[in-house]
Amino acid sequence: MIPGQDELFFLPLGGAGEIGMNMNLYGHAGKWLMVDCGVTFGDDTMPMIDVVMADPTWIEEQADRLAGIVITHGHEDHVGAVHYLWQRLRCPVYASPFAAAILVNKLHEVGLQRTVPVHVVVPGKKFDVGPFSVEMIGLTHSIPEPTSLAIRTKAGTVLHTGDWKFDPDPLISGPADTESLRRLGNEGVLAMVGDSTNVFTRGHSGSEADVRANLIGLLSRFTGRIAISCFATNVARLESVALAAEANGRSVALVGRSLWRIEKAARDLGYLKDIAPFLNDRDAAHLPADKVVFLCTGSQGEARAALARIAAGDHPAVKLSKGDVVIFSSRIIPGNEKPIYRLQNDLVRMGVDVITDRDEHIHVSGHPARDEMEAMYQYVRPRIALPVHGEARHVKEHCALAKACGVEETLAIENGAMVRLAPGPAEVVDHVPTGRLAVDGQALEGGPRLVRLDSAVLRDRRRMVFNGSCVCTIVADRKGKLLGEPQVTALGLLDAEHFAEEHEAVVEAAREAFEELPLKARQDDEVAAEAVRRAVRRELKSMLNHKPITTVHLVRV
Numbered sequence: 001m002i003p004g005q006d007e008l009f010f011l012p013l014g015g016a017g018e019i020g021m022n023m024n025l026y027g028h029a030g031k032w033l034m035v036d037c038g039v040t041f042g043d044d045t046m047p048m049i050d051v052v053m054a055d056p057t058w059i060e061e062q063a064d065r066l067a068g069i070v071i072t073h074g075h076e077d078h079v080g081a082v083h084y085l086w087q088r089l090r091c092p093v094y095a096s097p098f099a100a101a102i103l104v105n106k107l108h109e110v111g112l113q114r115t116v117p118v119h120v121v122v123p124g125k126k127f128d129v130g131p132f133s134v135e136m137i138g139l140t141h142s143i144p145e146p147t148s149l150a151i152r153t154k155a156g157t158v159l160h161t162g163d164w165k166f167d168p169d170p171l172i173s174g175p176a177d178t179e180s181l182r183r184l185g186n187e188g189v190l191a192m193v194g195d196s197t198n199v200f201t202r203g204h205s206g207s208e209a210d211v212r213a214n215l216i217g218l219l220s221r222f223t224g225r226i227a228i229s230c231f232a233t234n235v236a237r238l239e240s241v242a243l244a245a246e247a248n249g250r251s252v253a254l255v256g257r258s259l260w261r262i263e264k265a266a267r268d269l270g271y272l273k274d275i276a277p278f279l280n281d282r283d284a285a286h287l288p289a290d291k292v293v294f295l296c297t298g299s300q301g302e303a304r305a306a307l308a309r310i311a312a313g314d315h316p317a318v319k320l321s322k323g324d325v326v327i328f329s330s331r332i333i334p335g336n337e338k339p340i341y342r343l344q345n346d347l348v349r350m351g352v353d354v355i356t357d358r359d360e361h362i363h364v365s366g367h368p369a370r371d372e373m374e375a376m377y378q379y380v381r382p383r384i385a386l387p388v389h390g391e392a393r394h395v396k397e398h399c400a401l402a403k404a405c406g407v408e409e410t411l412a413i414e415n416g417a418m419v420r421l422a423p424g425p426a427e428v429v430d431h432v433p434t435g436r437l438a439v440d441g442q443a444l445e446g447g448p449r450l451v452r453l454d455s456a457v458l459r460d461r462r463r464m465v466f467n468g469s470c471v472c473t474i475v476a477d478r479k480g481k482l483l484g485e486p487q488v489t490a491l492g493l494l495d496a497e498h499f500a501e502e503h504e505a506v507v508e509a510a511r512e513a514f515e516e517l518p519l520k521a522r523q524d525d526e527v528a529a530e531a532v533r534r535a536v537r538r539e540l541k542s543m544l545n546h547k548p549i550t551t552v553h554l555v556r557v
Contacts, residue, residue: 001418001430002065003027008155008422010193013434014038014054016388017395017414019197019334020077021436023054024160024388028153029131032059034069034089035149035160039080043335046438047465052453053081054415055435060088067130068092072162073146074099075233083110084439084448092117094127096136096145101265102233110447123147124177137184139164139176142208142366143233144271146173150180155422156190159380163195163389165365166372169209172236172271181379191421192382196390196398197367204371206364212240214361215329219248224323225289226250229299229307230330230363232258235266237329238295242275245293253284255318256297256306281306281317294318299330301339311346322351329362370401377405384409384426386419460549468492468548472510472536474529475555480522483557486510488536493544502543509539510552529554 003009008028015022020040026033037056042049059066068091071079079099083106086093093116095103100120107113121127123138123145135150141163149160159181166176198205219226226245230237238259245252254260266272284292296318298305307326309315320326326347332340344354357363368376377385385407387398392412399410409426411419418430436453451457473487488506496503513535514528521527529552537550 001027002030003032005029006155006423007420008153008158008190010158010191010386010419010421011432012388012413012415012417013056013058013432014415014436015077016417017390017392019389019391019394021052021054021081022078022389023056023081024193025059026132026151026153026158028155030065031067031130031132032062032065033067033129033132033134033151034059034091035151036072036078036162037069037081037085038075038077039084040077042438044338045462046453046458047461049438049440049453049458051080051084051439052436053084053439055437055452056085056088057435058432063089063091066091067132068094070129070134070149071095071099071103072149072160073141073143074102075143075163078162079103080106082116083107083112084437084450086112086116087447092119092129094119094121094129094134096121096123096147097269098143098145098265098271101269102262105261105265124180135180137177137180138174140167140170140173141165142231142237144173144235144266144269148181150184157184157187158421159184159189159192159194159382161192161194161376163197163367164376165205165368166375167205167207167364169207170236171208171212172239178379181376185379185381189380189382191384191386191426192377192380193386193388194373194376194398195367196387196394198365198369199373199387199390199394199397199401201365201369202371203369205367205369208236208240208364211237211329211362211364212243215240215244216247218327218355218360218362219244219250219293222325223290224325225292225294225320226325226327227255227294227296227307227310227318227320228327228329229296231299232256232262232297234366235262235271238263238266239272239275241293241295241329242272242278246276250291250293251279251284251287252293252295253279253281255281255294255310255315258297259295281315285317285319289324298343299328299340300333300336301341301343303339308343311343311350313350320347320350320352324351325353325355327360327362328354328356331357331363331365373398373401374405377402377407382407384411384421386411386413386426463547463549464492467546470506470536470540470548470550471553472506472532472550473553473555474510474514474532475557476514476522476528477557478523480517480519480528482511482514486514486532490540490548493540493546493548505543506536506539509535525554525556
């Protein structure tokens, strides 16, 4: 599609009807502008998959019309896919200093740091990307330099909020630029595309300053080792932990590579300037128990993160035992309940005390509660509200809230909905194909291999995980005579030693299926192999109620 001179479109490819994996497109005057390019993470339904992102094929096929990518802030679900997808898109990238520092580090990992044109924009500044005039408006969030984007076109102005809140005392970045929001509202805003994460939360999201004060008091209660886990990008929380430790006569060690990467980016940009250097885990391991705080990655139960390794007892430097405490200064991201509870149970079995935000006020959300959302609508006064960054139930509630705030039009949409914002009333005028890509190892040329999540490869992998797999080898001569017993390997289902009777039944099914074929069919490799495959699969289904991936190797001698 080629947007007209008087047209303005919004098209989410990721992040609408879901939380995470943000990828949004705005179309105007023959060009498209991408806002954010992020990832989400694999779950139990995605074997061997850690990272997932929106499939950009629709915009890739018209990449010459993509004017640029603008990043709202440095969280993984907003910036984490750029280094995977840039070679498909090949356009300039615009980001605040902190987000740019995180992005450049990722580009370095794949050898693109000298290739991708990354333009650093200070929050509060305006810049042009093709026919779009963009202004970064500073807000507050659980990371330095979060911005909303005022996107001005001849067809109207859109405020894309990104992730935000109104923190009265944000500690690291400056306060939210409410004056710019008021000014924008007075100019007239066609549409607001806004965060829906905490739409069910009454009141205010709370301040990072309250968390700092509570951490200082909490740490004073303990005499053993203290481990704290939080989101690595929450630089204000890193500073709060350091100050709380100092107030209690303890030193802080960073445990986990992502914490060290964020710490370096923060210091390079002037954050944490009054905080003493952190220790590494090896040096801190020699300190007395009452003199150390380990700040660890792994608040979401990630299997490879530092805290999971500590709980499993296989971390090379950090050991916890009875009398120590682990503080989860974070929230549970929906979908991560199982690994987090598993981690916490492992810690309790070690004799470690576990404290979460249900026990103490040690975390505040980075997203706006209802009072803040209402205030944003009062500032901006858009004609149209497009809720994103939320599941269907969040979006529906956000639409109702926007209506109650006086917004004329609301649209509940999901990925792939092509919304015409102007001219005329807002409406979905088309649906484009969407999908997800998974990082699945390395491609032959050395870069990451990206595979569609609905591809045959990953579909078969899921089937193997839940249903097992079976390989049957048949050896026959060219006249169609079986030359030996079929060999059956049914991984994840049965084995000849422990399930001899069942194994023999499958072998017998394979033998009979081959020998009962007419002579001409036994001489046809494709026909014979398929008959054996069906018989073996049918026998396993009858026996175990599983439908394994079944492969037959027919060897002719």
